[in-house]
Amino acid sequence: QYLIEIKNLNKIYSDGTEVKALDGVNLTIKHGEFMAIVGPSGSGKSTLLHILGILDTPTQGSIIIDNKNITSMSDKERSKARNKMLGFIFQYHNLLPDFTALENVMIPLLISGYSKNEAKESAQNMLKEVGLEDRMYHKPGELSGGQNQRVSVARALVNNPTIVIGDEPTGNLDTKTSDRIYELLRKLNRERGQTFILVTHDENMAKKTDRIERLIDGKIVNS
Numbered sequence: 001q002y003l004i005e006i007k008n009l010n011k012i013y014s015d016g017t018e019v020k021a022l023d024g025v026n027l028t029i030k031h032g033e034f035m036a037i038v039g040p041s042g043s044g045k046s047t048l049l050h051i052l053g054i055l056d057t058p059t060q061g062s063i064i065i066d067n068k069n070i071t072s073m074s075d076k077e078r079s080k081a082r083n084k085m086l087g088f089i090f091q092y093h094n095l096l097p098d099f100t101a102l103e104n105v106m107i108p109l110l111i112s113g114y115s116k117n118e119a120k121e122s123a124q125n126m127l128k129e130v131g132l133e134d135r136m137y138h139k140p141g142e143l144s145g146g147q148n149q150r151v152s153v154a155r156a157l158v159n160n161p162t163i164v165i166g167d168e169p170t171g172n173l174d175t176k177t178s179d180r181i182y183e184l185l186r187k188l189n190r191e192r193g194q195t196f197i198l199v200t201h202d203e204n205m206a207k208k209t210d211r212i213e214r215l216i217d218g219k220i221v222n223s
Ligand code: ADP
Pocket: 013, 014, 015, 019, 020, 021, 039, 040, 041, 042, 043, 044, 045, 046, 047, 048
């Protein structure tokens, strides 16, 4: 039983010239996996990530997440599925600069309809899990790169998504800070059992995950 089943995925961009960004991608991912997708620039990583994240649709092929066929959903259903099932961690933590760490982490909960008190309590607990209990009332400008990335991780996970997608989650951090963020993601995967899919250039980090899938020219190659 797979959590994610991607079959024969093609993505063609055709604004002017045609670009086949994904070419017959097949991929199955189980519940709780901790994996990396690596590949050179232009190999289709972002395209695959956007489709996996229900942010974009393929030209051909199907994607089934948690027994639901994403490709046959309406925009509204896709948006609902995305908000319920996915958490995103970006390279450049796009936190809101005028809000505290706590408020940034509360936002997804407020959007999901939790009361302010419920959101605050869950966000505080999540910030504790990422080791930021002392920094909850600071704004992004008052936190280090690594601390801000922890806030991003907390924000991505606070709604308890089934799947956590990291787009170069340690991309702009120094080696030591990257290692610590990696350890944090690993700990959260172990403790919470969520599925982590990390797109990365960082071979060192990729090697530490349980599974590496390589993309070249829009195709998954066996390593
Ligand atoms: P990666 O993330 O591995 O760098 P991308 O998925 O961004 O790869 O890109 C894969 C290919 O698709 C590249 O050739 C890129 O130029 C092309 N591409 C990506 N997005 C678009 C777009 N919106 N329109 C046209 N071509 C695109």
